[in-house]
Amino acid sequence: MEAANNRALQISRRAAQLICAYAVIWLLCLANWMWIQFEASVVSWLQAIVFVASLPISISWIRWATRPSQRQTQLVCFVLTVAYVLLWHLGVFSFDAVEWDVPRTHLARVGTAGLFFVGLAWSIWAVERASQVHESRRRSGQSELPIVRATPATSRAGDVQSDQRINNPFDPSAWYYGRRNAKLNQSVTALSGYSVAFLILFLIFTQMGGCQELYEMPAGGGQQQTIAQTLKVQKVIKKKFVVNPFSAISFKVPPIDEVKLQLTEITEHAYTVGYGEGAGAGFAGGTPKGQVRFIRLEYAGGDWDQDFGIGADVNMLIEYGIRTKQKVAKQTESRTVGQLKNFLPEKSPPMVYLTGQRNISISDSEVKVLREYVIDKHGMIFGDNGGSGHFHNQFVGLMRRVLPNVRPSKIPLDDSIHRIPFQIPFLPYVAPHGGKDALGWRVDGRLVCYYHPGDIGDAWTDDHSGVSPEIYEACYQLGTNVIFYAHSEYSKWLASRQQKAK
Amino acid sequence: MAGLATTESKVRQMKSISANLVVAFLACIVLTRSAYAEPLDQLPLERWKELREVERYQLNIAEKYYREKNFKVALSEYEKFLTLYEQSDGAAYSQLKWSLCLIELRRQNTAIKEGFQSILDYWPDAPEAVAAGYYIGRAYKDIGEVRKAKKAYQEVLENHPKHLVAVYATVDLIDIASIDDDVDDRVKLWRRLAFDFERTRESKNHCVAASQQLAAYLFENGSFEEAVKALATTYPEDQLVAQVASFSRGPISRLTGNDETRSKGEQIADKGVAWIRQRIPTDRSTDEAKQAALQHWYAMADLHAASRREDKVAGTYEQLSKSFGTNDTTLQRLGDWYKSITKYDQARAQYAKFGNKIEAQNQIAYSYRQQQNYDAAVQAYQRNVASDPENQARWSSEVGNAYREARKYDQAIAVYNELLKTDGENAEKWLWLIATSYRDAGKHKEAIGYYRQCNNFPSNYSEMAACHRAMKDFGEAVILYNQVVGGAPNSAPWAMLQIGYTQEQAGKKEAAIRAFQQVCKNFPKDRYASQAHAHLQTKYKITVTLGGAKDE
Incomplete structure (x- = not known):
C-alpha cells in the first residue's frame, strides 16, 4: 500500500x-x-x-x-x-x-474580457475564503472566553471597539470598512482593487514597458525616380537585292526593311526601386531581415476594420512587393494608436493606414502619440475615406488636432508622391466620398499625411469593387507610391540622423 | 489717277479703322476681364498693339480657351505660341499663361520649375517676371510648402516693394501667419497693408480688409486710439464714428461676456463713448446735420448695448429723445435692442409708437412670430391687410406663412387659395405654397394635385414622387423619378439614388441594388455616387459597386 x-x-x-x-x-x-x-x-x-x-x-x-x-x-x-x-x-x-485577422482581433478582445471575469471570480473566492478564516478564528477566540450573551450588533461593536485595530484587508472587521455594511465595503474594495490591478497589468503587457516593437525596412538601395520602361526596338535588316528593272525575269521585290518590336523585352525596369546605396531593391536604412509591412491603425468610435482581412490590404502589400521587388511581410497587421508608442524612434513604421466611414474617437493622449509618431518618429498616416462625407470631416478634424498649425493642401498631380515610382496623371477613386482631390499635410516639406478621398482600399479588394482595370491598376500604383514615399523619406531621415551622429 | 489715289487712301483709311476697331475690341475684352480677373495675368493694351497680327491671332486662340476654362487646350496653344514666336514681345506673357494653365491642371511643381522660373531666367526684365515671382510663392503656398512660399514672398517684397504683387504677397503672408498662429507677424503685416501701401483700384480691397482686421484686433487688446487710426486710413471723418462703433462692438461684446475680461470690455466701451461724444456735431440747423448728430448718439447706444449695460443704453436713448425727439428709426433701434435682451413687450411698446402704423404692425407681428405667438402675429398682419389695401397680397402672404409656422395648415391653405384668386400674377408661387402646405399637413394626394399644376420641373416632380412614397405608392414614385432622370440631367444622380431608396422601401431588393449600382456606374464623379457606394456596402454588404473614376 x-x-x-x-x-x-x-x-x-x-x-x-x-x-x-x-x-x-x-x-x-x-x-x-x-x-x-x-x-x-x-x-x-x-x-x-x-x-x-x-x-x-x-x-x-x-x-x-x-x-x-x-x-x-x-x-x-x-x-x-x-x-x-x-x-x-x-x-x-x-x-x-x-x-484571419478579424476573428483574431475579436477573439483577443473577447478572451481578455473573459480573463477579467475569471480573475474576478478567483479574487472574490480568495477574499471570501480569507474573510471566513478570519471570522472563524475570531469565533474560536471568543469561544474560549466566558459565555456572554450578546446580540450580533454588540458583538461587531465589541470587535471594533476592542483594543486591537485590524488593518488586514482580508478581514471584514478591518477598521476602514466601517461599522455598517462592512462586508459590502470589503467586496467593493476587492472589486475596485482587482479592476485597477487588471488594468495596470493589461497596460503593462500591451502598452508600456517590455513591449517595444521594431519595424525594420528591407535592406538594399535604389533611386527615387519614376519607373522608366525601356522599349527595345529591333530592326531586322533583310538582304537587299539589286534588281534590274529592265530585266526580262520577273522578281517579287521584298520589303526594304522590317521593324519588329520585341514585346517580351520591353517591361524591364530601368533601375531598382528603393533609396540609398545597397544591393537589391530596398532601403539604405534597412536590415537584412527587414521587410515592408502594412499596418492598419485601430481607433475607437468607428469602423477601423472596414474590409480588414478580406484582401484589400494584403493585395496591396503583395502588389507592392511585385512592383518594387522589395521584401514584404506575408500578412498585414493592425495596431492601436497607443501601440505606436511602443515602436522605437528609429525602428518605427514609416506608414500606417487609417480608414473607415464613421466616427473617429481619439483621446488627447492618443493625439499626442500620433503627433509624436508623425513628427518625432518621422512617420506618415495614409488616410482613406471608406465611405462618407462625415468621415472626411472626422479625418480632417483629427488632423487638425494632431497638427494644429498645418493646413491641408491639395496634392498636385506632379508631386513626387504621384510620380515615383509610378507616374499617375490623374487621381483614381472608387467613389468621391470626400471630394476629388488628395489632401496632404506637410511638415518641413515632407508629407506627414496623405489623405485619399475616394475609398482607394475598395479598389485593392479581390473584386476591385467592380471598377475598371485602368482605375484599380492606378489605385495599386498610387498605393505603391504612397508606401514607397513614406519608406524613402524614413530612409532619408535615418541617413541624416546617422550622419549627425557621426 | 486722282480717283485711284482717293481709293487707295480710302483703303488705307479703312485698314486703319479696322485695325483701330480690332484694338478697341481687344481693349474691351481686356478691360472687361480685368474687371473681375486679377490684373497680374493680363497683357496691357500697349503691348497687345506691339504684337504682329499672326501673334495676336495665335494668342487670341489661346486666350479664348483659357477664358473657357479649357486649360488643356489653352496650355498647348500657349506652347504653340512659344514655339512659333519665341522672340515675340508676348513670349513672356505666353509663358506666364502657360504656367497658370498648369496651375489650373494641378501641376504646380511643373508650373513653378518650368514655367514661372523660366520667365525669371529668360525674361528677367519683362513685367511678367514680377508676376512670376509672386506666383511662385502662391503655388508653393497652395501645395503646402509654406517655408518655400515665405521665401518667395520675401523676395517679392524686397525686389518690388511698391508693386501690386507686394500687396498680394503681404496678404498671403498674413494667411501664413494665421496658420502659424504668429500674432506679432500678422499685426506687423496688417499695419504695412493699412498704412504703407498706396491704395489703387486693385489693392484697395486688401488694404481696407487689413485696416479693419487690425482695428478689430487692437480694439480687442484695448488699444482704442491705435484702432481708430487704423480705421481712419480707410474711412473719412464723416463715416468714422459709425465704423468705430461697428468694429468695436464685437470685441466689446466678447470681452464683457466673460467675467474675467468684463472690466476691460467696459473700459473700451467707455473710451469709445467718450470719443464719439467729443465728435457730436453742434450744428443742428439742417435735417442732414441733425441726422449726423443722431448717428453719433446711435453709435454711443450701440456701444453701451455691446457692453451689456442696460441702464446706460436706456439712459442714452432717453437723452437722445429729449434732444431730438422720437422718430421711427430711433424707436426701431430701441425696440430691436429690447428684443435683443428678450424684453419683447417693451419692444412692441416702442414699435407701437411708430408714425408709420403699417410698419409698426409689421414689426409687432414679426416680434410675435419670433416668440412663436402666431395667433397674435396673425392678428397684427390682418390689421395691415385691412389698413394697407395696396399691399394686401404681401400681408395676406405673411398671414399664411404665420399659419404654416404654427402648423395650422388648413388656415394657411385657405389664405393661399384666396391669394390664388386675387393675385393671379404670382399664381405659381401660391400653388407651390398650397402644395407644400398640403404636403406638410400629410395630405399627400391633394399636394400632388397642386404640385402637378406647378411648372418648376424637376422640383415639382421630386416633391410629387416624395408624396407618392409617403403614400406607399412606390411604382408611381419610381416613374416620376425616372422622368426626372430623363428630363433633368443635373438632378439625374439624385433621382437615380432616390429610385434605389424607393425600391428598397418597396421591398424590391434586387431592383434597389441595380439602381444604386447605376448611380455609381453612370455618375461616378457625383457625390450621390458616394452615397450609393456606401449604402451598397453597409446595407447589402456588396463590394462590387461598379463605380470608379479619375480626376484629371
Whole structure:
C-alpha cells in the first residue's frame, strides 16, 4: 500500500515537473510570439508545436481533474482556468497563423474580457475564503472566553471597539470598512482593487514597458525616380537585292526593311526601386531581415476594420512587393494608436493606414502619440475615406488636432508622391466620398499625411469593387507610391540622423 | 489717277479703322476681364498693339480657351505660341499663361520649375517676371510648402516693394501667419497693408480688409486710439464714428461676456463713448446735420448695448429723445435692442409708437412670430391687410406663412387659395405654397394635385414622387423619378439614388441594388455616387459597386 502511494507520489512529482517544464516553454514561446518575434523557422515550428500541444494537454488535465475519484471543485476550477488561458492563446495563434485577422482581433478582445471575469471570480473566492478564516478564528477566540450573551450588533461593536485595530484587508472587521455594511465595503474594495490591478497589468503587457516593437525596412538601395520602361526596338535588316528593272525575269521585290518590336523585352525596369546605396531593391536604412509591412491603425468610435482581412490590404502589400521587388511581410497587421508608442524612434513604421466611414474617437493622449509618431518618429498616416462625407470631416478634424498649425493642401498631380515610382496623371477613386482631390499635410516639406478621398482600399479588394482595370491598376500604383514615399523619406531621415551622429 | 489715289487712301483709311476697331475690341475684352480677373495675368493694351497680327491671332486662340476654362487646350496653344514666336514681345506673357494653365491642371511643381522660373531666367526684365515671382510663392503656398512660399514672398517684397504683387504677397503672408498662429507677424503685416501701401483700384480691397482686421484686433487688446487710426486710413471723418462703433462692438461684446475680461470690455466701451461724444456735431440747423448728430448718439447706444449695460443704453436713448425727439428709426433701434435682451413687450411698446402704423404692425407681428405667438402675429398682419389695401397680397402672404409656422395648415391653405384668386400674377408661387402646405399637413394626394399644376420641373416632380412614397405608392414614385432622370440631367444622380431608396422601401431588393449600382456606374464623379457606394456596402454588404473614376 505504502509502495503504491510512493509510486503515485513519484508519478505525480514527475508529472508536476513536466507541467512546470511545459509552462516555462509555453511562456517563452508566448514571449517570442508577442514581443521578441525571433522568426527562425525552427523557432516558429517549435512555437507552433508547443501551442498546439496545449490542446491535448488541456483536455487530459480537465479529464484528470474531473475524474470521480479526484473531483474537487477548486482543483477543477483551477484546471479550467489554466486550460482557458492556454486554449484562448491557441485560438488567437491559430487565427494569426491562417491570417484571419478579424476573428483574431475579436477573439483577443473577447478572451481578455473573459480573463477579467475569471480573475474576478478567483479574487472574490480568495477574499471570501480569507474573510471566513478570519471570522472563524475570531469565533474560536471568543469561544474560549466566558459565555456572554450578546446580540450580533454588540458583538461587531465589541470587535471594533476592542483594543486591537485590524488593518488586514482580508478581514471584514478591518477598521476602514466601517461599522455598517462592512462586508459590502470589503467586496467593493476587492472589486475596485482587482479592476485597477487588471488594468495596470493589461497596460503593462500591451502598452508600456517590455513591449517595444521594431519595424525594420528591407535592406538594399535604389533611386527615387519614376519607373522608366525601356522599349527595345529591333530592326531586322533583310538582304537587299539589286534588281534590274529592265530585266526580262520577273522578281517579287521584298520589303526594304522590317521593324519588329520585341514585346517580351520591353517591361524591364530601368533601375531598382528603393533609396540609398545597397544591393537589391530596398532601403539604405534597412536590415537584412527587414521587410515592408502594412499596418492598419485601430481607433475607437468607428469602423477601423472596414474590409480588414478580406484582401484589400494584403493585395496591396503583395502588389507592392511585385512592383518594387522589395521584401514584404506575408500578412498585414493592425495596431492601436497607443501601440505606436511602443515602436522605437528609429525602428518605427514609416506608414500606417487609417480608414473607415464613421466616427473617429481619439483621446488627447492618443493625439499626442500620433503627433509624436508623425513628427518625432518621422512617420506618415495614409488616410482613406471608406465611405462618407462625415468621415472626411472626422479625418480632417483629427488632423487638425494632431497638427494644429498645418493646413491641408491639395496634392498636385506632379508631386513626387504621384510620380515615383509610378507616374499617375490623374487621381483614381472608387467613389468621391470626400471630394476629388488628395489632401496632404506637410511638415518641413515632407508629407506627414496623405489623405485619399475616394475609398482607394475598395479598389485593392479581390473584386476591385467592380471598377475598371485602368482605375484599380492606378489605385495599386498610387498605393505603391504612397508606401514607397513614406519608406524613402524614413530612409532619408535615418541617413541624416546617422550622419549627425557621426 | 486722282480717283485711284482717293481709293487707295480710302483703303488705307479703312485698314486703319479696322485695325483701330480690332484694338478697341481687344481693349474691351481686356478691360472687361480685368474687371473681375486679377490684373497680374493680363497683357496691357500697349503691348497687345506691339504684337504682329499672326501673334495676336495665335494668342487670341489661346486666350479664348483659357477664358473657357479649357486649360488643356489653352496650355498647348500657349506652347504653340512659344514655339512659333519665341522672340515675340508676348513670349513672356505666353509663358506666364502657360504656367497658370498648369496651375489650373494641378501641376504646380511643373508650373513653378518650368514655367514661372523660366520667365525669371529668360525674361528677367519683362513685367511678367514680377508676376512670376509672386506666383511662385502662391503655388508653393497652395501645395503646402509654406517655408518655400515665405521665401518667395520675401523676395517679392524686397525686389518690388511698391508693386501690386507686394500687396498680394503681404496678404498671403498674413494667411501664413494665421496658420502659424504668429500674432506679432500678422499685426506687423496688417499695419504695412493699412498704412504703407498706396491704395489703387486693385489693392484697395486688401488694404481696407487689413485696416479693419487690425482695428478689430487692437480694439480687442484695448488699444482704442491705435484702432481708430487704423480705421481712419480707410474711412473719412464723416463715416468714422459709425465704423468705430461697428468694429468695436464685437470685441466689446466678447470681452464683457466673460467675467474675467468684463472690466476691460467696459473700459473700451467707455473710451469709445467718450470719443464719439467729443465728435457730436453742434450744428443742428439742417435735417442732414441733425441726422449726423443722431448717428453719433446711435453709435454711443450701440456701444453701451455691446457692453451689456442696460441702464446706460436706456439712459442714452432717453437723452437722445429729449434732444431730438422720437422718430421711427430711433424707436426701431430701441425696440430691436429690447428684443435683443428678450424684453419683447417693451419692444412692441416702442414699435407701437411708430408714425408709420403699417410698419409698426409689421414689426409687432414679426416680434410675435419670433416668440412663436402666431395667433397674435396673425392678428397684427390682418390689421395691415385691412389698413394697407395696396399691399394686401404681401400681408395676406405673411398671414399664411404665420399659419404654416404654427402648423395650422388648413388656415394657411385657405389664405393661399384666396391669394390664388386675387393675385393671379404670382399664381405659381401660391400653388407651390398650397402644395407644400398640403404636403406638410400629410395630405399627400391633394399636394400632388397642386404640385402637378406647378411648372418648376424637376422640383415639382421630386416633391410629387416624395408624396407618392409617403403614400406607399412606390411604382408611381419610381416613374416620376425616372422622368426626372430623363428630363433633368443635373438632378439625374439624385433621382437615380432616390429610385434605389424607393425600391428598397418597396421591398424590391434586387431592383434597389441595380439602381444604386447605376448611380455609381453612370455618375461616378457625383457625390450621390458616394452615397450609393456606401449604402451598397453597409446595407447589402456588396463590394462590387461598379463605380470608379479619375480626376484629371
